[in-house]
Structure formats: C-alpha cells, structure tokens
Amino acid sequence: MKKWILILLAALLTAGLAACGSDKTNGKAKTVGDSVDYKIIGIDPGAGLMKASAKALKDYGLDDWTLVEGSSAAMTAALKKAYDRKEPIIVTGWTPHWMFSKFDLKYLDDPKGSFGKDETIHTLARNGLKDDLPDAYKILDQFHWTPDDMGVVMNRIEDGDNPEDAAAKWVKKNGDKVAQWTKGANKVSGDKITIGYVAWDSEIASTNVIGKVLTDMGYKVTLRQVEAGPMWTGVADGSLDASVAAWLPSTHADYYKKYKGKFQDLGENLAGTKLGLVVPKYMDIHSIEDLKK
Known part of the structure; x- marks a missing residue:
C-alpha cells in the first residue's frame, strides 16, 4: 500500500512541476508584458508623471499596454505587495521618494527621452x-x-x-x-x-x-x-x-x-529629481524598449 502511495505522490509531483514550467504559450517563456498583464501601475490621473508615462507608451509603440490610474498610496501598496512576493511589477516613479530606501529598485532606461531631463x-x-x-x-x-x-x-x-x-x-x-x-x-x-x-x-x-x-x-x-x-x-x-x-x-x-x-x-x-518607469532590481529588464519584447 505504501508503495502505491509513494508512486502516486511522485506522479502528482511530476505533474505539478511540469505545470509550473509551462504556461499558455506551451512552454515558451513569458514576455514582460505577459508577466504583468501589460499594466503599468500609475498614480493620480492629473499628475504630470502620468502625462509623461502616456507619452512614453506612445513613443515606444506600446499599444497593448495600459497605464493604470490611481494614487501614490495605491501605487506603493501594489509595489510592496509584489515586492514581498518577488513578483514582477512596473510602476510610475519619481525621486525623491521613500520607496527607493525601502525597496531595491531601478529606473528603466529611457533612450527616447520621453520623461525629459531631470527636474x-x-x-x-x-x-x-x-x-x-x-x-x-x-x-x-x-x-x-x-x-x-x-x-x-x-x-x-x-x-x-x-x-x-x-x-x-x-x-x-x-x-x-x-x-x-x-x-x-x-x-x-x-x-x-x-x-x-x-x-x-x-x-x-x-x-x-x-x-x-x-x-x-x-x-x-x-x-x-x-x-x-x-x-x-x-x-x-x-x-x-x-x-x-x-x-x-x-x-x-x-x-x-x-x-x-x-x-x-x-x-x-x-x-536632483527624476521621473520614469520603475521596477524591482530582481526583474531582468533594463530599458523601456524591453517592454516590446
């Protein structure tokens, strides 16, 4: 009896691992967009940062992406939740902000200059x-x-x-x-x-x-x-x-x-201020252009 239980558990574990290693793309690695549902977590709809972020989506041809309106508090809450779970997330960010001392974050490079110079x-x-x-x-x-x-x-x-x-x-x-x-x-x-x-x-x-x-x-x-x-x-x-x-x-x-x-x-x-799109450093992306991949 024990032997059959062990065989059954092994089969279930193998199936579980197979499921974890695959997704709806039939084994292909997810894109950055897939991993975050093509959403960028923003702040107040009237903020200049949101206007610059919308410009970035247009400049980089990110037509499938959505800039989620909300508030500064909602953005940082979403960031904390994802960060604690080591999940991917992209947010609109600015410096100075306490989140850079609380979390290990990085700005995505902006080669097209959508966010302008430091302010x-x-x-x-x-x-x-x-x-x-x-x-x-x-x-x-x-x-x-x-x-x-x-x-x-x-x-x-x-x-x-x-x-x-x-x-x-x-x-x-x-x-x-x-x-x-x-x-x-x-x-x-x-x-x-x-x-x-x-x-x-x-x-x-x-x-x-x-x-x-x-x-x-x-x-x-x-x-x-x-x-x-x-x-x-x-x-x-x-x-x-x-x-x-x-x-x-x-x-x-x-x-x-x-x-x-x-x-x-x-x-x-x-x-010494800065605006841009921000991700946790554990995410393997470096530029806004990477969002097109």
Missing part, C-alpha cells in the same frame, strides 16, 4: 506676497534643502510618524539649515499664511517642514492639500499664498505656461 522643485508665491508678508516671503525665498534631507522626513512618515511630527523632528535636529532659511526675517504674531501642496510623499514632507518653520516664526499656517491644477490656480488667483511643490520644467510645464505672469517663481528649493 527641480520650485517655490511659488502669489503676486503681492512680498509686500503683504515680507518676512514669510524671505523665508520661502531662502528655503532650499537636499533629497537626503527630504528622505529623512519621508522615511519617518512611512515608518508611522504623522507628517507634523516628522517635520518637527527634522527642524529640531537641523537648526543650522533652518537658521539659513530664516536669516534676516523677523518674527510675527499670528499673521495668516496658506500653503498649497499636492499629495506626493515628497511634497507632504517639504510642505510640512516649511509649515513648521513658519509656525515657529509666529505665523498661523494653513496647509491645504489639492491637486496640481488647483494648486497652480490657487497661487495665481491669490487663494493660496505660496507652494513649495512645483516640479519644473516638464511636469508642471502646462500650468507654468498657463499662469505665467500671475505668480512669482522664487526658484528651486530642491535639485
């Missing part, structure tokens, strides 16, 4: 802010930090801190940098200021940090989360006083052109 993040101010709130204007104009600085705050938030606490901890530990931002600015007593931002992890970090600095300087600060379009519209029409979340020259190029003259560009507050 910088700029500070915007409404027209008239310099006259109305000169000390806040000075602080915003002098605000500048690095991707590593931003990464510390983003990682704290990802590890469970709320954004206000993560920002406060960074500000407390980096008094020298904060002193550079506030140099020449006077403290005030309850002057109101509203800062707009988009719900990217990077912008949540930067906006909460500058919000904490302004609060410590005596301002009554309101941080308002909006989509990219309303953020630019708000600065242009004066319903927002400022934003430290403008990605230029490509991501927000349309808004910059649309509202030119109706806001002040105070220049970059962070350099």
Whole structure:
C-alpha cells in the first residue's frame, strides 16, 4: 500500500512541476508584458508623471499596454505587495521618494527621452506676497534643502510618524539649515499664511517642514492639500499664498505656461529629481524598449 502511495505522490509531483514550467504559450517563456498583464501601475490621473508615462507608451509603440490610474498610496501598496512576493511589477516613479530606501529598485532606461531631463522643485508665491508678508516671503525665498534631507522626513512618515511630527523632528535636529532659511526675517504674531501642496510623499514632507518653520516664526499656517491644477490656480488667483511643490520644467510645464505672469517663481528649493518607469532590481529588464519584447 505504501508503495502505491509513494508512486502516486511522485506522479502528482511530476505533474505539478511540469505545470509550473509551462504556461499558455506551451512552454515558451513569458514576455514582460505577459508577466504583468501589460499594466503599468500609475498614480493620480492629473499628475504630470502620468502625462509623461502616456507619452512614453506612445513613443515606444506600446499599444497593448495600459497605464493604470490611481494614487501614490495605491501605487506603493501594489509595489510592496509584489515586492514581498518577488513578483514582477512596473510602476510610475519619481525621486525623491521613500520607496527607493525601502525597496531595491531601478529606473528603466529611457533612450527616447520621453520623461525629459531631470527636474527641480520650485517655490511659488502669489503676486503681492512680498509686500503683504515680507518676512514669510524671505523665508520661502531662502528655503532650499537636499533629497537626503527630504528622505529623512519621508522615511519617518512611512515608518508611522504623522507628517507634523516628522517635520518637527527634522527642524529640531537641523537648526543650522533652518537658521539659513530664516536669516534676516523677523518674527510675527499670528499673521495668516496658506500653503498649497499636492499629495506626493515628497511634497507632504517639504510642505510640512516649511509649515513648521513658519509656525515657529509666529505665523498661523494653513496647509491645504489639492491637486496640481488647483494648486497652480490657487497661487495665481491669490487663494493660496505660496507652494513649495512645483516640479519644473516638464511636469508642471502646462500650468507654468498657463499662469505665467500671475505668480512669482522664487526658484528651486530642491535639485536632483527624476521621473520614469520603475521596477524591482530582481526583474531582468533594463530599458523601456524591453517592454516590446
């Protein structure tokens, strides 16, 4: 009896292994597209990153592929789920972002330049802010930090801190940098200021940090989360006083052109950003062109 059980188990194991080694292509290795159902996991439908990703699909002739709309949180949740299981996945990504410190990831090469050159993040101010709130204007104009600085705050938030606490901890530990931002600015007593931002992890970090600095300087600060379009519209029409979340020259190029003259560009507050399609390093692909194979 035992002999027959062993023979049966061996037969079942052999069949199982055969099934694992084959697929609907009758033994042929799956393409990258097959392995991810020809889907790229994206973020908010109005984001410039999504526009660039759609352009990449067109530029590379990826007609069978779908760019899945969602949110930054949904994208990172899908990435974590696939990564934990060592499954293939392709997402829209940007740097700085905490996911690059949590997961071993890589950008796919973009030989056609669909995603453009690396960008910088700029500070915007409404027209008239310099006259109305000169000390806040000075602080915003002098605000500048690095991707590593931003990464510390983003990682704290990802590890469970709320954004206000993560920002406060960074500000407390980096008094020298904060002193550079506030140099020449006077403290005030309850002057109101509203800062707009988009719900990217990077912008949540930067906006909460500058919000904490302004609060410590005596301002009554309101941080308002909006989509990219309303953020630019708000600065242009004066319903927002400022934003430290403008990605230029490509991501927000349309808004910059649309509202030119109706806001002040105070220049970059962070350099070293990047946009593109991102995969785990365990995937054996290196370029967007590999998606056609």
